[in-house]
Amino acid sequence: MRRMDDKRIRNFSIIAHVDHGKSTLADRILQLTHAVSEREMREQFLDSLELERERGITIKASAVRVEYRAKDGETYIFNLIDTPGHVDFTYEVSRALAAVEGVLLVVDASQGVEAETLAKFYMALEHGHVMIPVINKIDLPNARPLEVALEVEEVLGLPADEAIFASGKTGEGVEEILEAIVKRIPPPKGDPEAPLKALIFDSLYDAYQGVIPYLRLFEGRVRPGDRIRIYSTGKEFTVDKVGVFTPQGLIPVEELTAGEVGWLVAAIRDIHDVQVGDTITHAHRPTDAPYPGFRPAKPVVFAGLYPVDSGDYGRLRDALEKLKLNDAALSFEPETSTALGFGFRCGFLGLLHAEIVQERLEREFGLELIATAPSVVYRVRLKNGEEREVPNPADLPDPTKIEEILEPYARLTVFTPEEYVGSIMQLVQEKRGRLVNMSYLPGETKRVELVYEVPFAEILYDFHDRLKSLSRGYASMDYEQIGYQPGDLVKVNVLVHGEPVDALTFIAHRDKAYAMARAIVDKLAEVIPRQLFEVPIQAAIGGKIIARATVKALRKDVLAKCYGGDVTRKKKLLEKQKEGKKRLKAIGKVEVPQEAFLAVLSAGRDES
Secondary structure, eight states: OOOOOGGGEEEEEEEESTTSSHHHHHHHHHHHTTSSOTTTOOTTTTOOSHHHHHHTOOOSOEEEEEEEEOTTSOEEEEEEEEOOOSGGGHHHHHHHHHTOSEEEEEEETTTOSOHHHHHHHHHHHHTTOEEEEEEEOTTSTTOOHHHHHHHHHHHHOOOGGGOEEOOTTTOTTHHHHHHHHHHHSOOOOOOTTSOOEEEEEEEEEETTTEEEEEEEEEESEEOTTOEEEETTTOOEEEOOEEEEEETTEEEEESOEETTOEEEEEOOBOOGGGSOTTOEEEESSSOOSSOOTTOOOOOOOEEEEEEESSGGGHHHHHHHHHHHHHTOTTOEEEEEEETTTEEEEEEEESSHHHHHHHHHHHHHHSOOOEEEOOOEEOEEEEETTSOEEEESSGGGOOOGGGEEEEEEEEEEEEEEEEGGGHHHHHHHHHHTTOEEEEEEEEOSTTOEEEEEEEEEGGGGSSSHHHHHHHHTTTOOEEEEEEEEEEEEOEEEEEEEETTEEOGGGOEEEEHHHHHHHHHHHHHHHHHHSOOOSSOEEEEEEETTEEEEEEEEOOOOOOTTTTOOSSOHHHHHHHHHHHHHHHHHHHHHOOOOOOHHHHHHHHHTTTTTO
């Protein structure tokens, strides 16, 4: 592929709220620039995972390089970095935005500005990017493009007359977008002769070539044979190949220089050596400072994954290791549960990330899995001054040693039509949210922006579903973590026949612990099969039982053969049965079936 003058390179990203047509617009750009032939074209071309296609969402950031012959007669190179839209992948989006000079801000012509639109807009603003507002889906019958363009001007401050009206589906307005990219987005700056400074914005693991980091070069140049250093770890490697992205795959080139987006192969075997946001430089002539903003990926949600068949434990470990090669944010460590056997405690970026990892394990590796209820990472201050993190509720120290428990909080932004404000405020207050700000947005639709501070654990489970059902699908939400705050939290143990079941232990706010415990014990009483003796199911905080349900004993009709005679004969038989039950109860063990776990994981969350 030929070398292009820096003045004719444009690096840009597409940002939008989930389902505003980002991937469809990227498809049309690929078609219009003739990067993909009609025969090769398929929907969501840049989404490589089967799951992404099925759900219609982007999970992994992807990059592509295309050539565009503009109306001024010049040929330009576009490096498009497509980003995930979901809040779980915010850090990946921030690094992808760091690698470009401008963004297309896509807004649905029927939905208007939504919560994640605003979050991504502020992210792009922090990087000082040129933003081109695109009002997409103008072909929809309920589209209101002019009104949405004015809303974009009022809420985001981007002039309405600069907005481009387009449809990713029909291709209308896409050529106008390409011309705007040429005219409005500046070419990259950077000195090719300076020491190498390259930002890693993503990576891919290849079984034969090792880890392939995706790079944006800010300074310097890199070619095969160069000795490079990873800035945060200091590890050094020799470059075997460098190249660029095309819709057909990774194409090698002679060298990459400042301003370009590309990849390199350097026999890097460990995914941890190449983390998103890190900087690559030359070993013999390093850059003075890395690209700012790097932080190692840190899981915020933890859940246990156990194979339904205990013989699949080894397969699950191998599958997790393979998945981790392409997903550095996934963490896992072995754990055992008396109820579920051997499994792994896995850390995820959020609930969607957890759901996707579980689904990929089941589909791509043919595993049947049980996942325990996801929990957030709590912090505990002990009376001896020590502070520790608790990812697993079962590991919470003895209450007598605890000074206070801190829980993670999130700043929650909700956009909703005016008529649903009351019910949504009630929902967030139920979830222990504190109102920070409430503002009415301009426009005919009368929409309201609500900003709350709310415990992260409260919005983790069913909050999004309840928000959508209360607002008939019109409300949207976005959140960011804002640190830890102390809370009146308690650990609730679930005991079956006097034995604690570690996989069902949970941490809850004292005010809500009873309702959640009640729902869980009632559900367990329904699904645990009846034994020959009575089985008590209890929920306890410390030594205090707060809820109880009983699975009644199965009784043989011992009086069936007693069709006459004195009443003492009947009493004697019943007493004999009673003694037998008592002895059985003392030595009996209750196996909690796996269906019980599946039933219980959702129970109690609705109550909360």
